[in-house]
Amino acid sequence: MSSEVKAQDTHTKGVHETEMEDKPVEEETVKQLKEEEEEEEEEDEEALPHSEFLDIFEEGLALIVQDPLLCDLPIQVTLEEVNSQVALEYGQAMTVRVCKADGEVMPIVVVQSATVLDLKKAIRRYMELKQQREGGIKHISWRYVWRTFHLVFNGERLEDDKKKLKDYGVRNRDEVTFLKKLRKK
Template structure:
């Protein structure tokens, strides 16, 4: 009887060992994810540390290759190949519900999806919009200077006809939620109407 119990225990141990081996083989074929990103970056880190004679360009190529592998992750696959750290952090915050996307409609009808943290203010939204437009221009090769001071003196951001006139107020206080659309509204010149 004791021999039979020992045999059952050995067989169970073998089954568990076989399952562990198939699990590690299966995970080797998975695309990189946030959990195994450290492994990918760690491999390249070893390459860089073991060869201090690498040029800046060679190091940048290693980083780009690693970043390309990280961006194959389903969570980050919609990010551009020349993504910044800030964009990755915002995308992760968005996935974890710590940020929201606010669609900003320009005067020409183009809609810009801007990511802002949940507790963000109108000023944070303006900074995120500025960052989004600057990165978009850079990626398109358009080097047109924008006077943001002029933009904010000439236009309000508005949500459902309500001006976002207090830069320190949270955007949630205006009723803005994830995927809501805001637009630019021309400011009236108070000198012309006699105020």
């Protein structure tokens, strides 16, 4: 009987020791999980709110815009404006100065092979960006604008939207003006 008791004690001790060995492993796993949760919480705390991220981004963008090639661009620059400025530097685009009746001159950037329609679209984009930045008029009816005004270069109206600007003789830094159409009676 003593051998049976010893065997049972050994068996009990073996089970008990196995349970004891499992507890530290479980405790370590629980500790690891808690540490991972704490790390995730710290990472969440380190994550920036959207407004702070935008502020940091705009500061970085302001540094980029200080580059001599990009210094003409506004602080709230768009990708399209950066691309057009780079295209200007590489000679792939040209600046057409569009003069309004009130004396304002708009520097419009278009590709070298631009058509009259491309110029009109570029004028529209320029005006929309300007209004967003300055908070001007909410909506312009471009159908009305093109129905009541001509674009004129050296006395010649740019009427054919499909014709290239170069065919009219428009080159880099040339001035095109808005001219009110005369009514036919």
